Amino acid sequence: xxxxxxxxxxxxxxxxxxxxxxxxxxxxxxxxxxxxxxxxxxxxxxxxxxxxxxxxxxxxxxxxxxxxxxxxxxxxxxxxxxxxxxxxxxxxxxxxxxxxxxxxxxxxxxxxxxxxxxxxxxxxxxxxxxxxxxxxxxxxxxxxxxxxxxxxxxxxxxxxxxxxxxxxxxxxxxxxxxxxxxxxxxxxxxxxxxxxxxxxxxxxxxxxxxxxxxxxxxxxxxxxxxxxxxxxxxxxxxxxxxxxxxxxxxxxxxxxxxxxxxxxxxxxxxxxxxxxxxxxxxxxxxxxxxxxxxxxxxxxxxxxxxxxxxxxxxxxxxxxxxxxxxxxxxxxxxxxxxxxxxxxxxxxxxxxxxxxx
Amino acid sequence: xxxxxxxxxxxxxxxxxxxxxxxxxxxxxxxxxxxxxxxxxxxxxxxxxxxxxxxxxxxxxxxxxxxxxxxxxxxxxxxxxxxxxxxxxxxxxxxxxxxxxxxxxxxxxxxxxxxxxxxxxxxxxxxxxxxxxxxxxxxxxxxxxxxxxxxxxxxxxxxxxxxxxxxxxxxxxxxxxxxxxxxxxxxxxxxxxxxxxxxxxxxxxxxxxxxxxxxxxxxxxxxxxxxxxxxxxxxxxxxxxxxxxxxxxxxxxxxxxxxxxxxxxxxxxxxxxxxxxxxxxxxxxxxxxxxxxxxxxxxxxxxxxxxxxxxxxxxxxxxxxxxxxxxxxxxxxxxxxxxxxxxxxxxxxxxxxxxxx
Numbered sequence: 248x249x250x251x252x253x254x255x256x257x258x259x260x261x262x263x264x265x266x267x268x269x270x271x272x273x274x275x276x277x278x279x280x281x282x283x284x285x286x287x288x289x290x291x292x293x294x295x296x297x298x299x300x301x302x303x304x305x306x307x308x309x310x311x312x313x314x315x316x317x318x319x320x321x322x323x324x325x326x327x328x329x330x331x332x333x334x335x336x337x338x339x340x341x342x343x344x345x346x347x348x349x350x351x352x353x354x355x356x357x358x359x360x361x362x363x364x365x366x367x368x369x370x371x372x373x374x375x376x377x378x379x380x381x382x383x384x385x386x387x388x389x390x391x392x393x394x395x396x397x398x399x400x401x402x403x404x405x406x407x408x409x410x411x412x413x414x415x416x417x418x419x420x421x422x423x424x425x426x427x428x429x430x431x432x433x434x435x436x437x438x439x440x441x442x443x444x445x446x447x448x449x450x451x452x453x454x455x456x457x458x459x460x461x462x463x464x465x466x467x468x469x470x471x472x473x474x475x476x477x478x479x480x481x482x483x484x485x486x487x488x489x490x491x492x493x494x495x496x497x498x499x500x501x502x503x504x505x506x507x508x509x510x511x512x513x514x515x516x517x518x519x520x521x522x523x524x525x526x527x528x529x530x531x532x533x534x535x536x537x538x539x540x541x542x543x544x545x546x547x548x549x550x551x552x553x554x555x556x557x558x559x560x561x562x563x564x565x566x567x568x569x570x571x572x573x574x575x576x577x578x579x580x581x582x583x584x585x586x587x588x589x590x591x592x593x594x595x596x597x598x599x600x601x602x603x604x
Numbered sequence: 605x606x607x608x609x610x611x612x613x614x615x616x617x618x619x620x621x622x623x624x625x626x627x628x629x630x631x632x633x634x635x636x637x638x639x640x641x642x643x644x645x646x647x648x649x650x651x652x653x654x655x656x657x658x659x660x661x662x663x664x665x666x667x668x669x670x671x672x673x674x675x676x677x678x679x680x681x682x683x684x685x686x687x688x689x690x691x692x693x694x695x696x697x698x699x700x701x702x703x704x705x706x707x708x709x710x711x712x713x714x715x716x717x718x719x720x721x722x723x724x725x726x727x728x729x730x731x732x733x734x735x736x737x738x739x740x741x742x743x744x745x746x747x748x749x750x751x752x753x754x755x756x757x758x759x760x761x762x763x764x765x766x767x768x769x770x771x772x773x774x775x776x777x778x779x780x781x782x783x784x785x786x787x788x789x790x791x792x793x794x795x796x797x798x799x800x801x802x803x804x805x806x807x808x809x810x811x812x813x814x815x816x817x818x819x820x821x822x823x824x825x826x827x828x829x830x831x832x833x834x835x836x837x838x839x840x841x842x843x844x845x846x847x848x849x850x851x852x853x854x855x856x857x858x859x860x861x862x863x864x865x866x867x868x869x870x871x872x873x874x875x876x877x878x879x880x881x882x883x884x885x886x887x888x889x890x891x892x893x894x895x896x897x898x899x900x901x902x903x904x905x906x907x908x909x910x911x912x913x914x915x916x917x918x919x920x921x922x923x924x925x926x927x928x929x930x931x932x933x934x935x936x937x938x939x940x941x942x943x944x945x946x947x948x949x950x951x952x953x954x955x956x957x958x959x960x961x
Contacts, residue, residue, distance in 0.1 A: 319680045326676070326752050330745050333915065358715070361742060361753045362829075385718065388687050395683050396718045397754075472719075558690065 254468045255367075255380065256403040257460060259453065263405035264298045267341075267366065270402070271303065274364065276339035279305035280329065282352040284312045287344040287370045290413050295343060295368065306332050310351065314495060317347050317386045319395070325355050336360050342401075345371035345418075346378040346503070350396070353384030357399040368405040371414060372422025372451065373504060376429070376459040379404040381467035381480070390492045391558065398472060406460070411450050420446055420539070421504030424483075426455065427539075428511060429462040431532065432479045435576030437462070442535050478580035482570040483511035486592060489555040493547045501545070508540035512600055513592040514569060520591075522571040522582055532575065533600055544596040552593055553586060611825045612724075612737065613760040614817060616810065620762035621655045624698075624723065627759070628660065631721065633696035636662040637686065639709040641669045644701040644727045647770050652700060652725065663689050667708065671852060674704050674743045676752070682712050693717050699758075702728035702775075703735040703860070707753070710741030714756040725762040728771060729779025729808065730861055733786070733816040736761040738824035738837075747849045748915065755829060763817070768807050777803055777896070778861030781840075783812065784896075785868060786819040788889065789836045792933030794819070799892050835937035839927040840868035843949060846912040850904045858902070865897035869957055870949040871928060877948075879928040879939055889932065890957055901953040909950055910943065 258266045271279070279302055283292055288309050296302070308328055310316040329338070340363055342352030349367045356365035369375045385396015411419065423446045430438025437458055444451060463480065470477035487510020494501040501509075515532050518524035556567065567589060571582045595602060615623045628636070636659060640649055645666050653659070665685055667673040686695070697720055699709030706724045713722035726732045742753015768776065780803045787795025794815055801808060820837065827834035844867020851858040858866075872889050875881035913924065924946060928939045952959060 319676075319683070323676045323680075326745055330748060330751055330915075354715075358711075358742075358752050358754060360751065361740065361755050383718065385715075388683055391687060394687055394717065395715050397715060398718050558687075 254464055255382070255400040257379065257464075258403055258405045259457070260407065260409075263368065263407055266403065267405060268299060270366070271339070274339065275337070276303060276364075277335050277337040278332070278339075279303060280332070280334060280338060280340045281305065281307045282310070282325070282340060282342045282344070282348055282355070283307060284310050284316065284344050284348055286312055287348065291343055291368075291370050291410055294410070310348065314347060314387065314500070317351050319386060319388065322351065322355065322386050325351070326359055329355070329359050334359065334363070336363065338363050340365040341368060342366070343368045343370060344374070345369065346374045349374055349378045349401075350384045350393070351386060353382075353399060353401065354386060354396050356401075357384065357397045364402045366403050366405060367401045368407065370410045372411055372419050372456070373425060374422070375406055375408075375411075375456055376422060376463070377425040379406065380460055380464040381477075382471070390496050390555075392488055392492060406453075406456065408450070408453050408456060414450075416447065417502060417505075419450065421502035423451070424504030424508045424511070424540070426451070426459045427536070428480075428483055428507065429459045431511070431515075431572060431575060432482050432570070432578035433462045433466065433576060434458075435574075438532075438575055446539060475580055478568075479570045479578040481580070482572065482578050483507045483514050485556055485559055485567070485569050486510035486513040486552075486589070486596075488559065489552045490544065490547065492555045493551055494545060497545065497547075499545060505540060505542065508536055509544055509596055512536050513596050514571060516595045516600075517569065517584065517588060517592050518572040521584060521588060522579065523573040524571070525574065528575055529572075537600055543599055544593075549590055549593045549597075553589060556589060611821055612739070612757040614736065614821075615760055615762045616814070617764065617766075618655075620725065620764055623760065624762060625656060627723070628696070631696065632694070633660060633721075634692050634694040635689070635696075636660060637689070637691060637695060637697045638662065638664045639667070639682075639697060639699045639701070639705055639712070640664060641667050641673065641701050641705055643669055644705065648700055648725075648727050648767055651767070652764075667705070671704060671744070671857070674708050676743060676745065679708065679712065679743050682708070683716055686712070686716050691716065691720070693720065695720050697722040698725060699723070700725045700727060701731070702726065703731045706731055706735045706758075707741045707750070708743060710739075710756060710758065711743060711753050713758075714741065714754045721759045723760050723762060724758045725764065727767045729768055729776050729813070730782060731779070732763055732765075732768075732813055733779060733820065734782040736763065737817055737821040738834075739828070747853050747912075749845055749849060763810075763813065765807070765810050765813060771807075773804065774859065774862075776807065778859035780808070781861030781865045781868070781897070783808070783816045784893070785837075785840055785864065786816045788868070788872075788929060788932060789839050789927070789935035790819045790823065790933060791815075792931075795889075795932055803896060832937055835925075836927045836935040838937070839929065839935050840864045840871050842913055842916055842924070842926050843867035843870040843909075843946070843953075845916065846909045847901065847904065849912045850908055851902060854902065854904070856902060862897060862899065865893055866901055866953055869893050870953050871926060873952045873957075874926065874941065874945060874949050875929040878941060878945060879936065880930040881928070882931065885932055886929075894957055900956055901950075906947055906950045906954075910946060913946060 487507035491506035519529040844864035848863035876886040
């Protein structure tokens with residue numbers, strides 16, 4: 248942690264195999280552990296192993312698919328598993344999966360024996376553009392997301408866009424929401440590029456993915472511990488996380504990006520009403536987001552959403568603090584808002600992104 | 605973690621109250637949490653609160669007395685408790701207790717919301733001289749000590765020798781073992797001073813305590829992540845930890861320092877047989893240690909002790925690596941030893957520190 252890098256090394260495409268082999272040759276891990284979920288075990292691990300060739304002693308740790316695996320219970324099971332498999336400090340952990348696997352695996356690596364080296368190989372679009380940079384990891388406590396965790400960079404992140412071809416469309420669109428967000432908060436041209444990309448039919452190429460990672464790395468590199476600037480990455484997430492948390496407790500769980508897309512619509516609305524975002528621009532953004540993500544807000548209780556927002560990590564001294572847009576490509580962290588403002592934004596979503604007459 | 609200091613600020617005696625008040629005034633924590641055990645709740649917290657005067661909103665978190673509290677189960681309960689008490693990132697955690705409380709509390713603070721500021725106020729001699737510097741924290745997994753944790757310095761450590769007056773003699777002698785160790789590995793004069801101190805009757809003063817903290821800080825400051833030099837602090841601990849672990853599973857648990865005193869006798873023996881320690885010096889040290897700690901090794905199975913040692917974090921690639929003395933006041937990390945050597949050292953203890961005829 249003390250000397251840990253604040254920006255991880257990122258490998259792209261076939262470089263992943265050659266650099267990972269080089270790392271293994273240099274560090275001579277006593278054992279390699281692959282953390283996977285049921286899906287990546289079946290669909291991604293064979294591909295990775297085939298391309299890596301001969302490896303030293305290795306073991307596979309599998310967790311269930313989905314957000315439920317980011318729990319204290321699974322974490323403790325993984326600590327015990329590493330212990331039983333006699334992992335020592337020279338072991339290497341490779342997290343192969345979506346954000347759940349890298350969040351859980353990063354925290355596992357950061358805490359087992361007070362820290363093992365680890366490499367993340369994201370298998371979803373969301374994990375590539377969001378979880379690959381910035382060093383956040385952690386687990387949920389009941390329905391409170393990322394309540395526990397660390398800021399800790401992996402030794403490296405390996406981006407293999409070829410893994411995306413088997414990803415369901417719904418998952419792909421979920422990850423795409425974070426790419427749209429990167430455009431909205433930091434790069435108007437990139438927003439236009441993404442907004443016109445046919446995500447329903449196509450898989451984004453390396454150029455779009457790489458730009459998203461660059462934007463995120465630049466922001467997190469400038470403010471690693473989230474004291475200020477980094478909070479702009481939270482755009483869409485105050486409302487979006489509350490929706491996601493509420494949906495986890497409901498019968499119809501939303502994917503992260505689906506909740507964030509709704510959160511962004513609400514927070515664009517707040518950016519027009521309570522910050523400098525031009526109305527015409529804001530409406531254009533909301534319309535485009537609704538075209539891509541037409542699903543309405545599930546029937547959640549406003550009070551429940553509000554109380555989840557009240558427990559948001561980014562609040563200070565009981566006040567709501569949001570990151571809002573001043574224009575497309577520009578965001579301001581820490582905008583103070585009242586409870587009433589947030590209720591109005593929820594109502595806006597409840598009315599299908601229309602203001603009450 | 606990225607910018608965390610590698611040597612904590614240390615406050616002594618009444619400075620603890622003035623500096624802690626100053627810190628609270630400067631940081632304006634949203635809430636202060638005191639982590640205590642049943643004993644420090646009753647015997648130390650009132651004294652601390654009385655000397656601190658008016659405080660902002662605060663809560664007390666109590667854990668059971670003893671090593672059992674350093675468990676994943678208690679950790680998860682504490683995460684939940686902070687969450688339920690709405691601790692945000694501006695909260696301050698004050699760990700008031702022995703090594704169990706600071707180990708658990710440091711890990712809690714380092715991981716809740718990815719990191720809260722925290723201050724350690726050790727209440728035992730062991731915690732003052734051992735747990736106060738070096739930034740190690742963590743929990744046990746079943747009977748494997750410190751299997752999970754972080755390297756993370758507190759914002760400050762407050763040393764209040766006045767808290768020691770209520771400490772039972774047995775606890776005091778346990779902490780004293782680490783002071784003797786600091787002399788043996790780093791300062792021959794300090795070893796002589798400690799070796800002649802009447803620990804059965806008296807409480808060590810600030811001068812002796814302070815020197816012990818200085819020795820430990822100098823070593824950990826030079827090698828924070830324990831890649832080499834820092835391992836000298838492990839002197840007495842390979843054998844000692846195994847004895848402690850075995851005793852935790854038995855009906856008669858040894859205190860940490862009691863186990864380490866036995867571990868030091870074994871490792872002084874190994875230092876004479878397999879490293880440069882002069883025989884006469886080594887025997888003198890063993891005799892003095894036996895006078896202070898006359899309790900014999902409990903009736904443990906050698907094979908069990910060996911298998912616990914085999915899982916020690918400091919081993920590399922399956923080999924046993926110990927820190928041994930080359931002379932009094934000088935230690936060498938990473939001395940390779942064979943299984944047979946360790947079995948012989950256990951036998952030496954089993955025979956009351958006599959070699960087999």
